[in-house]
Amino acid sequence: MYLERILTDRLLTLFQSFPAVVVSGARQVGKSTLVQKLFRNQADYVVFDPVTDVENAREDPELFLNNHRTPIILDEIQYAPELLPAIKRRIDADRNPGLYVLTGSQQWGVMKNIAESLAGRAVFLDLDGFCLAEIAQETKGKSWLWRWLNEQDDFILKKPGRLKNVKPLYEQIWRGWMPEPQFLEIEVIPDYYQAYIRTYIERDIRLMADISDYQLFGKFVRLTAALSGQEINYSQLGRELGLTPKTAARWINILNSTFQWFEIPAYSGNTIKRISAKPKGYISDTGLICTAQVISTPNAIGGHPLWGALFETAVIAEIRKLTSIITPIPNIYHWRSHGGAEVDVLIESNGVFYPIEIKSASNPGKKSLSGITAFRKTYQNLRIAKGLVIAPCQKFVQASKDDYILPWDTGWF
Numbered sequence: 001m002y003l004e005r006i007l008t009d010r011l012l013t014l015f016q017s018f019p020a021v022v023v024s025g026a027r028q029v030g031k032s033t034l035v036q037k038l039f040r041n042q043a044d045y046v047v048f049d050p051v052t053d054v055e056n057a058r059e060d061p062e063l064f065l066n067n068h069r070t071p072i073i074l075d076e077i078q079y080a081p082e083l084l085p086a087i088k089r090r091i092d093a094d095r096n097p098g099l100y101v102l103t104g105s106q107q108w109g110v111m112k113n114i115a116e117s118l119a120g121r122a123v124f125l126d127l128d129g130f131c132l133a134e135i136a137q138e139t140k141g142k143s144w145l146w147r148w149l150n151e152q153d154d155f156i157l158k159k160p161g162r163l164k165n166v167k168p169l170y171e172q173i174w175r176g177w178m179p180e181p182q183f184l185e186i187e188v189i190p191d192y193y194q195a196y197i198r199t200y201i202e203r204d205i206r207l208m209a210d211i212s213d214y215q216l217f218g219k220f221v222r223l224t225a226a227l228s229g230q231e232i233n234y235s236q237l238g239r240e241l242g243l244t245p246k247t248a249a250r251w252i253n254i255l256n257s258t259f260q261w262f263e264i265p266a267y268s269g270n271t272i273k274r275i276s277a278k279p280k281g282y283i284s285d286t287g288l289i290c291t292a293q294v295i296s297t298p299n300a301i302g303g304h305p306l307w308g309a310l311f312e313t314a315v316i317a318e319i320r321k322l323t324s325i326i327t328p329i330p331n332i333y334h335w336r337s338h339g340g341a342e343v344d345v346l347i348e349s350n351g352v353f354y355p356i357e358i359k360s361a362s363n364p365g366k367k368s369l370s371g372i373t374a375f376r377k378t379y380q381n382l383r384i385a386k387g388l389v390i391a392p393c394q395k396f397v398q399a400s401k402d403d404y405i406l407p408w409d410t411g412w413f
Contacts, residue, residue: 001183003134005034006143006325011125012038015071018123019091020100022077022114025127026259026284027200030179031103034127035073039101044068047075050203054080061086070099077102077114084117091121105204105258126259129177129285131321132409136165144410145322149330149349152385156404159396163411169392170298173314176287186298193291197221200258209254216241220251224261224283225292229309229316231278231336232263252281260284264316267333267346269379280334282313289313311360312344315390315408319345319356341374353379355387364391369403376402 011034014021023031036045046068048054057064061083074083087100102114102122114122133139147155166172174189175181178196181189201218211217223240232252234245243251255261263279283289289310290301301307323329330349336342345356355372357364372387387403399405 002033002037003130003137003179003182004139005030005127006131006134006139006321007125007127008034008038010325010327011035014123014125015039015098015101017097018121019095019097020087020102020118020122022118022122022124023101023103023127024124024259025105026129027105027204028178028180028196029127029129029259031105031127032075033179035075035101035103039071039073043071043073043101045073045075048077048079050079058082065090071101072099073101073103075103076105078104081113084113088117088121091118126324128259128317128321128324130179130182131177131318132163132166132172133412135167135172135177135182136163136411138163138165138411141412143322143325143412144406145319146326147413148388149326149347149354156386156398158413160410160413162395162407163409166409168298169408170301173286173310174290174295174298174301176285176290177317178285178287181287189287190291190296193287197288197291200260204258205254211251211254216243217251220248221255221260222292224252224255224281225289226306228281228283228289228306229312230280232281233278260288262317262320264332264334264345267335269382282316284317286310286314286317308360311392311408312358315358316345318408319347323347335371335375337374337378339374341371341378343371343375346375352383352385354385357387357389359389359391362392362394364389364393364399364405366399369400372403 011021011023023035025031046054048057053059055064057080064083065086077083091099133143144160167175181192184192201214205211205217219241223237234248238245238248252261256263260283261281262284263281265279266277268277293306295301295304301310320332323332330347333346333348334344335346343355344358347354347356355375357368357371359368368389369387376384389399389403389405390408391405393405393407395407397405
């Protein structure tokens with residue numbers, strides 16, 4: 001079953017405007033499905049393999065390209081980097097848009113090589129797992145985040161509703177956001193993620209990194225899952241497993257480079273000495289966290305010590321997905337003062353800062369606004385918009401003169 005992706009229109013626009021478009025993302029997030037759905041009837045399609053030299057593409061790139069008309073989809077391009085110089089030469093000879101669509105699952109293998117080889121010739125698009133609106137198939141209109149950033153007064157006046165076709169909160173977080181688990185029976189979800197983790201470690205990591213102890217790296221993945229939503233401390237990560245901070249940092253970079261991990265930088269402003277400079281790190285999919293931490297059922301989430309971190313991870317990942325269709329993409333930070341006040345998310349758009357707190361309680365009180373209040377007092381010269389607290393609540397309500405509480409499953413309108 002194909003579910004419409006919110007990046008569809010943006011991908012089509014880029015394809016119609018540039019010679020090459022690169023779609024990157026983690027394994028199994030739907031890259032191949034998306035590009036085949038949009039372009040298969042008008043483009044040749046080739047998927048590359050790490051072992052087999054498909055159609056002799058690595059050995060003779062020019063001959064390979066001569067035997068395919070454009071447009072062409074080159075899937076898993078990281079396994080045939082030898083094609084990139086030949087593609088570059090062809091684009092230089094023909095700058096028409098819509099010639100190449102390339103996909104890949106490794107930032108090291110795709111982004112680095114293509115950024116160097118096709119500089120000024122290709123545009124890049126990252127695809128994540130599903131967002132809530134994609135799962136509910138309620139993506140008409142504008143996202144709630146776009147309206148909050150661009151039409152805040154109208155947003156407050158209209159009081160947006162919630163998505164209708166979503167699973168219960170614990171179940172959705174436990175299933176995660178990759179396409180296939182949305183359609184699997186609940187009892188086999190852990191099997192899917194266990195196989196995903198094993199395949200990811202045994203296949204991708206062996207191909208891209210010099211790691212001799214794969215069992216230890218597997219323990220490292222489980223450890224980072226337990227620390228999702230925390231500031232990154234390489235010394236702590238290394239100490240837990242007997243690694244040096246340098247090795248811990250390198251392994252985090254591997255997770256980031258294969259789209260299994262993302263980071264939110266700290267906002268510093270003008271009071272650098274008072275602000276924590278450490279980024280916060282997140283595992284990209286809550287389903288992976290639940291499997292790595294052996295959370296065996298959706299209902300077990302509610303009483304689990306990681307519940308707050310799971311909810312924060314889900315909401316911040318959702319915000320990142322919704323910013324991906326905003327042009328230009330806004331900056332996202334977190335903020336924490338030396339005294340301990342913090343704001344989970346700061347979105348900077350057009351010179352305005354939008355503070356957002358994430359609370360896992362269904363009825364967050366005024367105490368949940370303390371971080372936003374502290375940020376306003378600290379940066380009185382900044383343009384700071386009204387604040388949001390995102391929670392598993394029932395409706396959009398006003399919490400103070402300048403702050404509101406928003407359901408985590410708010411719909412588009």
